[in-house]
Each structure stands twice: as C-alpha cells, then as structure tokens.
Amino acid sequence: MxxxxxxxxxxxxxxxxxxxxxxxxxxxxxxxxxxxxxxxxxxxxxxxxGSAKDRLRSGRLKKTTKRENNYIMMSSRRHQFWTSGKIAAML
Known part of the structure; x- marks a missing residue:
C-alpha cells in the first residue's frame, strides 16, 4: 500500500x-x-x-547533493556546448 x-x-x-x-x-x-x-x-x-502521510519508499539513493545539482544546472545553462563529462569533471 x-x-x-x-x-x-x-x-x-x-x-x-x-x-x-x-x-x-x-x-x-x-x-x-x-x-x-x-x-x-x-x-x-x-x-x-496513526498518520495520513505517505510511507517511506525505497528507491535509488541520491549521488549528488542539492548544491551539486544546482551547480550542474547552472553550468549547463551558462555553458550550453559543454559535454556532461566536462561538467562532471568540474565538480
């Protein structure tokens, strides 16, 4: 359930x-x-x-932090022609 x-x-x-x-x-x-x-x-x-909240579900664990996710998004917008490998290397 x-x-x-x-x-x-x-x-x-x-x-x-x-x-x-x-x-x-x-x-x-x-x-x-x-x-x-x-x-x-x-x-x-x-x-x-005793609660109406959603139950915790298992799922894939996060590999990046919220801060890293924000950096990735900002970099991909700022440097549209960078590859994902280059952005990953910058982390």
Missing part, C-alpha cells in the same frame, strides 16, 4: 476527519471523487500507522 492516489495530504486528513465523524466510506469516496477502496485503504493505513 503506497501513496493513496488522487488525494493530497490535506484531502486525506479531511477524509479521515469525515470517517472519524461517522460518515460512511461510500459517502466520503463520493465527496472526493475517488474509489471506495482508496478511502478504505486510507482508513486502514491510518489505523495501522
């Missing part, structure tokens, strides 16, 4: 508030225009974790 599609964090919190207030899952789903199973998964995840 990853991110609940179609609902931002704010909308997820609103949906949980409606569920806690006793509103049926079908009504909450219709209100937000999402599938019933989306709201049901949200409720289940909230009961398990």
């Amino acid at each position: 990853g991110r609940v599609p179609g609902l931002t964090l704010e909308r997820r919190q609103q949906a949980l508030g409606m569920l806690v207030a006793g509103m049926p899952v079908n009504d909450v789903a219709n209100h937000f225009g999402v599938d019933k199973c989306t709201v049901s998964r949200l409720r289940t995840r909230y009961q398990q974790t």
Whole structure:
C-alpha cells in the first residue's frame, strides 16, 4: 500500500476527519471523487500507522547533493556546448 492516489495530504486528513465523524466510506469516496477502496485503504493505513502521510519508499539513493545539482544546472545553462563529462569533471 503506497501513496493513496488522487488525494493530497490535506484531502486525506479531511477524509479521515469525515470517517472519524461517522460518515460512511461510500459517502466520503463520493465527496472526493475517488474509489471506495482508496478511502478504505486510507482508513486502514491510518489505523495501522496513526498518520495520513505517505510511507517511506525505497528507491535509488541520491549521488549528488542539492548544491551539486544546482551547480550542474547552472553550468549547463551558462555553458550550453559543454559535454556532461566536462561538467562532471568540474565538480
């Protein structure tokens, strides 16, 4: 169960508030225009974790820092004909 599609964090919190207030899952789903199973998964995840936030996911680790990324972007704009190898060598 990853991110609940179609609902931002704010909308997820609103949906949980409606569920806690006793509103049926079908009504909450219709209100937000999402599938019933989306709201049901949200409720289940909230009961398990106590949070409406996205869960951490594994993924490829970053090889460069934000500062290095900014330098790469700035260099590529400033020196349009430099190759990626030359920019990498400048790091």
